[in-house]
Amino acid sequence: MHLRAERLDLICTLLQLIGLPGLIHGRNWRVGVPAGSPFADPDIDSTEPSGIIYDLFENSEGFSAVDNFSLVPMSNWFEPVQLEQTWNMTVLESGSLGCIAELNTPNGSDLCLFVQSRATLEALEFMPAASNLTITSVPWVTLRPVLLAACLGPACPWKIEPSVLGAMYFIRPFHSSVWSLLLLYSLTTAGLLFVFEVTHTYRFGKKAVQPVPDENRFTLSESFMCVALAMFLQPFHKHPKSWAGMILTVFWYAFCLICIITYALGVSRLLFQTEEQVESHNALKVSMEKEIACERHSFWCNLLHDQMHVPITEIDLPRDESGYIILSLLDWQKPLLVDQLTAGLIMHQTINVNESGRNLYVHWLPAHFGCSESTQQPTFLSLYLNFAAAWPAVIRSVNYYIRILQESGALSRLANKWNLDFVQDTKLCRPTEAAKQTAPVRMYQMNGPLLFMIIGALSSLVGHFCQLFYYSVAKKPIF
Template identity: 20%
Template sequence: MIGELVRKEADLAVAPLTVTAVRERHVDMAAPFIHTGLSFITHKAGDAEESSFSLLAPFSTDMWAGLLVSFLLTALCIFLVGRISPSEWAEPRTDENRFTLLHSFWYIMGSLTLQGAGPHPKAPSGRVVSAIWWIFCVLLLACYFANFSSVMRSKSRQVSISSFEELANQDVIDYGTLEFGSTMLFFKNSNNPVYRRIYQQMERKKSFVSNMEEGVRRTQEGNFAFIGEAVSLDLAVARYCKLSRAQEVISMRAYSIAAPLGSPLMKNLSVAILELSESGELTHLREKWWASKCLGADAAHASGALQAHDLRGLFVLLGLGLGAGLLLALLELFSKAHNRAKDGKRTCCSALTSELSQRFGSAAEKDEEDGGDKSKA
């Protein structure tokens, strides 16, 4: 754009152009509309307080909530199948129901630890629910331990870097900046030994990036620090919750709008920019557009914890299995009620109601049913 202004091919360059001595010699620059400097962004390190809850780190809060709901629903399903299925509880008036609500919770807990807790379901419906829960537990534990290893390894490699000197003195993470940009030239031409060492390290590892998006992406992936102008880095931090900008800012500079030498537009542009600055409008615009979008975002997402939607297929599989088990138990009960209706010359609905009242009714209702059967006999 500067070349187009010098060649008189454009009347105005409206862009965040850094004010430099070389540019001032060849084009007119308006009053700066923003001041910034050089800084760097890194992948956000986990809080120290989270170390006390490292066992919970592989899964996010909503994931743990989903697991709790799955545990309760599966235990309830085992309890219902144990009550409904004739293969589990053939004679409610004389047999003892093995799957009470408490035992159902204990059985599900034993399955979650891959140890098991007897007695095991006998009915096909109960075995379907049990098999689906075991598959769910095996896959869930595999995901947990895989992500636990990843999270712990990530935390062990995280370092807290707050200055360029600390960045230059460590070798845990790589760092880079835009290739052939003004930031690269600053480090290349600097007489400061720390900055010179930073450039030599970037040159040796060829860690330059071709554009801002690539630098932000590599930083999000971890083990990389992207060096750039603070105002641009602040915008990236506001959009991506995993990023954090260092507090140190060096080589303060200004952004401005450029025009060809002698342009009559510069005077009015400079006055307008100064008026916006003095009225606070520029500050308001920066606060508006640079406001963080991470407020209220799940911190676990930024730490690499698995979200519930990451394993939604696993939850869908469990839900289908529980539904199939309950449906199969009801079919077993319908079959028994149908056979009893034929033997007792009753309607199917009457036999089914009798079966359900015996399985879910009170002891008084069962005694009443016993009395009714004896009187008929």
């Protein structure tokens, strides 16, 4: 069988050299991939798979002048593989070796997705099926580590979308709770101002004395207008006559000045922040003393434990038959370190958990370690995703096809669609320049100004009662 394959490969090579690719057009290579998301997810409606590798080879007929590729989803990819020796590797890595062991068999494939790591390369040296193995020279994607953490609703950061940030900058500086409280304070201040202006001429036990002329009285609409103009530090054509109204107006103008300064600083921060700062805001901060959950035998976790001394717990990621992560079986109280493809199945997902008889909604978000400047950050090298085959002709076809995708820009579009990266190294610590406070101003950050306004309202009430008492003992009120 191998001799026949070598002859076929030699004939194909000669035909390509003499410029007759059309004579060998139509060869179809079977590609072994994990059966499940995000690699090859079966489509229930059309029975056609979808996923990263499906999108990669979807246009093989249009781009490649020689060969076609069809997927062979393997449902046992994430199951343990029996090897002659024990190797410390993840289930994704061991699954690629299981695929290689079945190359060119009736139940196997001609081409396998291969995770190129130190463990898999060492294991290939002891596999008889890998004696004539050839690996693609152009890695089409890399796997990088991503740290995830779960948070409860109020503790989660308000997500900032860079694409809409420019259009929404005038709302983002304040959290929705602060905007709601400002509206409540405005309505309350206007109502108090109207009440103070109407009732400040009352006397205890005597008939109320009305100011003259009647046009000097504040109406309800004028009270709201006065409060609204004060929010922009603009004067109103009428001035309060009551002591309480004067005190309340002074405090309100001071409160508005503080809010305007805070708002202006927030707008400036949002307009000039970098994309790294936006990503930093959308991520949670994890202490280096907190225990981290890692996929079993992940070399990233070993590096994290050995060089950064982070406590590590190795786990087997719970998956269903489709390859999806079963979120309900994950321990949400421990941050999780996985590759970015696995993180895409977990990130921004919400689960319902029961804690002490209460139903809570837990959100999974990206996270970073809160490292100090003296912390030595190890470089987390990326893992390459290649393809492996026993026939050189298959590898040449894949290399040729991937090169066409790169030159046409199709590979970049695929990377944007699936959030793929070509990063050589990754650091999990939050960058210093991105650690600035970019979140909107929340309620607890406005405690000082809000308390200041409450004191102003109480002071105006005291002034109102003092004026009523003064009018009650004075012979003639003064306006």
